[in-house]
Amino acid sequence: MKSVTDLISNHRSIRNFTNQSISKEQSTIIINAAQSASTSSFLQCSSIIQVTNKLLRSQIAILSNNQKWINESAEFWIFCADFNRHLQICPNAKLGCIEHLIIGCIDTALMAQNAIISAESMGLGGVFIGGIRNNIEEIVKLLKLPKFVLPLFGLCLGYPLYIPEKKPRIPQEIIVHENQYHLINKNILKEYNINIENYYQYRSNNKRIENWNQLIQRLMTKEMRPFMLSFLHKQGWAIY
Numbered sequence: 001m002k003s004v005t006d007l008i009s010n011h012r013s014i015r016n017f018t019n020q021s022i023s024k025e026q027s028t029i030i031i032n033a034a035q036s037a038s039t040s041s042f043l044q045c046s047s048i049i050q051v052t053n054k055l056l057r058s059q060i061a062i063l064s065n066n067q068k069w070i071n072e073s074a075e076f077w078i079f080c081a082d083f084n085r086h087l088q089i090c091p092n093a094k095l096g097c098i099e100h101l102i103i104g105c106i107d108t109a110l111m112a113q114n115a116i117i118s119a120e121s122m123g124l125g126g127v128f129i130g131g132i133r134n135n136i137e138e139i140v141k142l143l144k145l146p147k148f149v150l151p152l153f154g155l156c157l158g159y160p161l162y163i164p165e166k167k168p169r170i171p172q173e174i175i176v177h178e179n180q181y182h183l184i185n186k187n188i189l190k191e192y193n194i195n196i197e198n199y200y201q202y203r204s205n206n207k208r209i210e211n212w213n214q215l216i217q218r219l220m221t222k223e224m225r226p227f228m229l230s231f232l233h234k235q236g237w238a239i240y
């Protein structure tokens with residue numbers, strides 16, 4: 001059996017699945033692992049929507065930039081930050097502060113990471129789907145999410161058709177700081193850019209020519225979902 005560290009360090013997003021299903025028992029074990037994550041002040045402010053209706057799933061896939069793995073995975077779950085539950089228990093709850101948004105995002109991400117690790121430990125694979133936020137208002141309507149429920153990302157789960165190459169991460173020297181923040185070491189970054197360029201150029205599928213600097217340039221110079229703030233306000237979040 002692999003060590004937990006080996007398992008985690010071997011993670012790859014899986015976007016191609018066999019047609020083997022996931023049993024109810026497996027799904028229960030994965031959600032139990034997800035729920036075992038730490039949770040800020042024991043608020044347990046996350047919900048998982050399991051999308052079992054095929055038509056609903058295909059509508060979500062269309063709204064999420066037609067990512068075909070949403071339809072093809074054995075399971076598709078949506079992870080939400082959820083303070084509606086707290087409002088049901090405590091009608092005078094003071095909701096809508098920015099800290100609730102931060103707590104909701106942190107707790108839900110920790111939970112989701114536990115879920116994917118648990119799934120990977122059973123030989124399953126998966127990929128998170130931030131694409132559900134491309135048309136977040138429509139997603140809220142389709143899933144009938146009340147105020148104070150915020151869909152953050154989906155998770156496709158299933159048995160991998162093949163295992164893709166591991167995507168190299170930034171060297172530790174760049175991301176780890178000792179006592180004080182340091183700027184990027186340009187030589188180490190240069191090596192990483194070569195590493196990523198080789199990865200994209202020679203990987204088995206979906207080859208392309210790009211290094212990490214170019215990826216950052218491409219993604220960070222355009223607005224990202226500029227409708228998000230007004231959507232959050234409408235859904236009850238980040239008012240003050």
Ligand SMILES: Cc1cc2nc3c(=O)[nH]c(=O)nc-3n(C[C@H](O)[C@H](O)[C@H](O)COP(=O)(O)O)c2cc1C
Pocket residue numbers: 011012013014015067127128129130131132153166167
């Ligand atoms: C919150 C989140 C949202 C993501 N959304 C998508 C998505 O919509 N579609 C997709 O194909 N991959 C998505 N990914 C997967 C990332 O692209 C992937 O994790 C990253 O490229 C690193 O690759 P790896 O997971 O194989 O190591 C998402 C990852 C995270 C953490």
